[in-house]
Amino acid sequence: MSSNIRLEKTCQHCSKNFIAKTTVTQFCSDNCAKRAYKDRIRSKKIEVAIQKEFEQKPFNPIVTQKEFLSVKETCQLIGASRWTIYRLIDGGTLKASKLGSRTIIARNEINNLFK
Template sequence: MGSNIRISKICQFCNSEFTAKTIKTKFCSLTCGSKNYKKRSSEKKKEARRQEMKSMNDAGIEQLEKLEIFTIDEACLFMGVSRRTLYRVISRNEIAISKIGAKTIIRRSDIDSFFEWLYESRKNEETVQKFPGIEHCYTISEIQKTVNISPAALYGILLRARIEKYSVGRFVYVSKRDVDLLFNIQSHE
């Protein structure tokens, strides 16, 4: 025989009111119960991962300094980047990896050379030419009218040709010398 108990409760997952047939019922439906279980499982996995990373941090970067070969997690901790960022760097072939079975390893020398390359590229960016002055530049709209080209096409051409653009206020300027050379325009200077 079944119970005739009817209790008004609030679902612990979706917060909607429902009528429960037992005292122990927590969810309004099987769907809410399943979703809550999935959420709890996910949170447990995330917490386990956090604890693992915390224990790696507690082990200390000092110990990582002594290593010559890193796993992905150790390399992330050593470099101070997320797994996603490290995998992006690896996919662009900026850091070489090796596989031992299913395990991915990275040599310390590859990480060091990556940072040296980053430092050199930053140094090269700093040597980019300075703004030549408004009198020696065209605005984007002036170039569009002269060459009869759309803004998207112009930006694409400037990007491919690696021509520097300068933003001053609400205008974007490009060196007259660079544009004249690119589009074979006779200069009035």
């Protein structure tokens, strides 16, 4: 059973006027519907990426009080990657000590790095 309803509507994607045969039609063509769908998916991905960026671990305030720091804590304090810290250690720019399998960096060595 077909309907004789004809409504003048505006496309939600391209803003053109068109004649709709149903009351729920939002787009003037299949292409506009597909493009709107892709835009929705793209915006959801961007929102997820932004949320992940804000959900990163916050700075640990205890790090500022310690005299000896691990590589991970040094990364948080300086804002550099783990590999950058290891490159500085290998290059001799940053002095570190090994405690078993852990690498420990003195606070004054980090301060000397920026002098």
